[in-house]
Amino acid sequence: GESVGLHLPTLSVQEGDNSIINCAYSNSASDYFIWYKQESGKGPQFIIDIRSNMDKRQGQRVTVLLNKTVKHLSLQIAATQPGDSAVYFCAAATQGGSEKLVFGKGTKLTVNP
Amino acid sequence: DAGVIQSPRHEVTEMGQEVTLRCKPISGHNSLFWYRQTMMRGLELLIYFNNNVPIDDSGMPEDRFSAKMPNASFSTLKIQPSEPRDSAVYFCASNNRVSGANVLTFGAGSRLTVL
Numbered sequence: 001g002e003s004v005g006l007h008l009p010t011l012s013v014q015e016g017d018n019s020i021i022n023c024a025y026s027n028s029a030s031d032y033f034i035w036y037k038q039e040s041g042k043g044p045q046f047i048i049d050i051r052s053n054m055d056k057r058q059g060q061r062v063t064v065l066l067n068k069t070v071k072h073l074s075l076q077i078a079a080t081q082p083g084d085s086a087v088y089f090c091a092a093a094t095q096g097g098s099e100k101l102v103f104g105k106g107t108k109l110t111v112n113p
Numbered sequence: 114d115a116g117v118i119q120s121p122r123h124e125v126t127e128m129g130q131e132v133t134l135r136c137k138p139i140s141g142h143n144s145l146f147w148y149r150q151t152m153m154r155g156l157e158l159l160i161y162f163n164n165n166v167p168i169d170d171s172g173m174p175e176d177r178f179s180a181k182m183p184n185a186s187f188s189t190l191k192i193q194p195s196e197p198r199d200s201a202v203y204f205c206a207s208n209n210r211v212s213g214a215n216v217l218t219f220g221a222g223s224r225l226t227v228l
Contacts, residue, residue: 034216036219041221043117043206043220043222044204044217046216046218100158100161100169101158101217102158103156104155106155
């Protein structure tokens, strides 16, 4: 089955710097990927998603990069702000199969003022 | 829209007691998911429903866990009897299952502590 993992459980950055959170997946059939942000005491909140027919997608201050060759995706946050401090999860799914998203364990991002 | 609404937000109970967690999905969403989150195992899918019908319950840990969705606006997750290892945050999520869309909207979660 699918497994999704993040490279680093914690990441600390200075306010204003760019942040990069990495994620790897195991199932080459995965064709849909999504990033969530979870603040303390809250449920996961959607950030951005990407399908396997793309290798890059941009949102507001966030960019997701997908490398299907090495089964790796990353979330880049530009000009990181204290409000970006949270746990970030990546998840993968196979569209043609189940609707089940498989989540990674999460990376805790701390933004230092 | 008020989002996905879960209750209770916190529950502390003793081992052996029955626990019922409740969820109201976003109006118009036709799929509902129950997840469990722990430090050790992260976010795990327990069960999901499409149009009120359970589709996949392979993530339900054991027979002590059961979930129902009697109508499009309400679902319950029940644990009977509860055990300390059930302590976790339980999330409900919903989406409108159109072709190719998997974006789930999560509730705030129900934190369960079983003593």
